[in-house]
Amino acid sequence: MQIDIITLFPDSFFGPFSESIIGRAIKNGLVGVNAVNLRNYAHDERGTVDDKPYGGGPGMLMKAEPLFEAVEDLKTEKSLVILTSPRGERFCQQTAVELSRHEHLIFVCGHYEGVDERVRTGLIDREISIGDYVLTSGNLAAMVMTDAIVRLLPGALGCDESSADESFSDGFLEYSQYTRPAEYRGLKVPDILLSGDHGKIAAWRKQQAEEQTRLRRPDLLKKQ
Numbered sequence: 001m002q003i004d005i006i007t008l009f010p011d012s013f014f015g016p017f018s019e020s021i022i023g024r025a026i027k028n029g030l031v032g033v034n035a036v037n038l039r040n041y042a043h044d045e046r047g048t049v050d051d052k053p054y055g056g057g058p059g060m061l062m063k064a065e066p067l068f069e070a071v072e073d074l075k076t077e078k079s080l081v082i083l084t085s086p087r088g089e090r091f092c093q094q095t096a097v098e099l100s101r102h103e104h105l106i107f108v109c110g111h112y113e114g115v116d117e118r119v120r121t122g123l124i125d126r127e128i129s130i131g132d133y134v135l136t137s138g139n140l141a142a143m144v145m146t147d148a149i150v151r152l153l154p155g156a157l158g159c160d161e162s163s164a165d166e167s168f169s170d171g172f173l174e175y176s177q178y179t180r181p182a183e184y185r186g187l188k189v190p191d192i193l194l195s196g197d198h199g200k201i202a203a204w205r206k207q208q209a210e211e212q213t214r215l216r217r218p219d220l221l222k223k224q
Helices: 020-027 064-074 093-100 117-123 139-150 198-216
Strands: 002-007 032-037 079-090 104-109 126-129
Touching (some): 002 064, 002 139, 020 032, 064 104, 079 117, 104 139, 126 139
Parallel strands (some): 002 104, 079 104, 079 126
């Protein structure tokens, strides 16, 4: 998989994508992640990529020309172009699964007051939001989505079953888990997990997942 991220601040991606699971996935050739500086496609020496909105109003809008040229320079027949935007569909685990099946993703990171509407209508395949709040730019949204997507790629987690048995993978929150020691400060691991009876353990975990979901995210149960 190849992920290209068009942004005004490409250096901000170096740290998050050089560590842990994402860093190993890149190092092992499972994915290529490229942060592209939008100012490279500006039409003047100052690197101008924004302008005042027609009709007035606060702030600045990202111009259409550099965004079109940047995407067209990167795009292939297999590319999916995504705009990070509060106006977009809500990102969720199922979205991450869908996007992980594409060979090439291009993220366009919004900045300032947003982008020229012609970018949305003439360039973007999907517009996605990571939540009902506004960030200073789309960089963090692109990082979040990239992390959620890359960890689903075969081989990224070391054990592919890890991503199949966690919160949201089956519509429920993950069950409670424990590790050694069996007792700590008077707090004990449930006896059933020490029993060795895998059938009963599986049933207990299913019950736990349903209970945690009912208590913490009952809205998820309505989707079952």
